Amino acid sequence: MTTATPARLTAKGAATRARIVATAAxxxxxxGVGGTSLDDVRAGTxxxxxxxxxxxxxxxxxLVLAIADLQMERVLRAQRPFLDTLDTWAAWDGWRDALVAYYGSQPHWGCPIGTLVSELVGTDPAAAAEVVGHMDRWRGLLRDGLGRMRESGLLRADADPGRLALAVFAAVQGGxxxxxxxxxxxxxxxALDAALTALRAAAPARHPAVLR
Amino acid sequence: MTTATPARLTAKGAATRARIVATAAxxxxxxGVGGTSLDDVRAGTxxxxxxxxxxxxxxxxxLVLAIADLQMERVLRAQRPFLDTLDTWAAWDGWRDALVAYYGSQPHWGCPIGTLVSELVGTDPAAAAEVVGHMDRWRGLLRDGLGRMRESGLLRADADPGRLALAVFAAVQGGxxxxxxxxxxxxxxxALDAALTALRAAAPARHPAVLR
DNA sequence: CCAGTATTGGACCCTGCGGTCCAGTAACAG
DNA sequence: CTGTTACTGGACCGCAGGGTCCAATACTGG
Incomplete structure (x- = not known):
């Protein structure tokens, strides 16, 4: 649904399209969306x-949707391989570092995904919903990791992976x-350090060694 | 600097101005800012x-600046009296509940302050800076409370009130x-529960009773 | 009551911007 | 070689929306 552009694209066309999305991104x-005109994009590309x-x-x-897709892909990629295997505390630490390294290296400060959605919510609800879907996917990966950690005993049985993932994700977005x-x-x-501290507080007591 | 409107205002004028700000808010x-035209405001007021x-x-x-002022005032008011006396864990719990109660009762979901700043950053940097100043004030109150808690021994001596306040504030905004x-x-x-959990992790060990 | 100022209404201007159109050129298929 | 389809340039359109102006009306202080 996100790439329903023309039916057929030649190599040249695909390259142009990619260039547009990248620069527009x-x-x-x-x-911001409102601060970028199509004429800006035209000039830039x-x-x-x-x-x-x-x-x-x-x-x-x-175009904005395509940008959101691209950016989400980039962000998820920057969190791999940790993102898919958040089964251990070491993986969470690695994930934290990867996230910090990625955003620290970005020319523009801040997270255009969260920013994007807050801007779209009042402007283009349909697009906003799509982006929210992407964020749910992201958050789902955190939740899955926490779920597996509960299974394996790294989290207490009464821990709520969904709620914890929500909190960690909120910390990321707020940060x-x-x-x-x-x-x-x-x-x-x-924000990340505090969130991970909160996660560790959901680990079973009596086994502080397991936290490392 | 925020209210340099006309020099003198009659009672009627002040009322009109207030009505405009409230409705525009x-x-x-x-x-969102971009999603609201002056004509909308005109019609609405x-x-x-x-x-x-x-x-x-x-x-x-x-106008947007005046709205930000108003909204910040509202938000701070909703957090009082806890906000000024975040010296105890009970106060933090009360603060948390007040915040949840306030935002839970709002017709529009979400925090237009954080949203506002992210939108303004790319559009009206001067206004964004002003709003950021307000957010700093808010964050400063959290930091001050944590500082006093460290003084009184409710937080460990090696706790960093500034950093903790930043994390809590990020959790609020992300949430x-x-x-x-x-x-x-x-x-x-x-997000708030996780943030408070992280705060409590900075309390001195050996005295879990003091956490309540 | 009178000047002066604050307060309104609303027509008007003009730029910016999303979007359309068409005509010309390149590339591919047969 | 030729028809067809993709690609490109750029002129053009319509209008939304921020901002200006002026003239009419209320209000205030003296």
């Missing part, structure tokens, strides 16, 4: 208006929001 | 274009972001 991620609508017949909405606002990576690291 | 908080610019010579920017996206209060409660 940089612009939108830095300046050395293309013409007709090409934009050739590759994205749905107009700006479709990124503040990272963007304050132009510093520290909010993200502080 | 509802619109902007629900639909039964006023005219000239009145908008009479009371907010700076145009939309100034609210997800609350808006998912149309549920649960992300906020989960």
């Amino acid at each position: 940089d612009l939108v991620l830095a300046r 050395l293309t013409s208006k007709s090409q934009l609508f050739h590759y994205f017949p749905g107009g700006k909405s479709e 990124l929001l503040l990272t963007q606002a304050m132009r510093s990576i520290e909010p993200l690291t502080a | 509802d619109l902007v908080l629900a639909r 039964l006023t005219s274009k000239s009145q908008l610019f009479h009371y907010f010579p700076g145009g939309k920017s100034e 609210l972001l997800l609350t808006q996206a998912m149309r549920s209060i649960e992300p906020l409660t989960a």
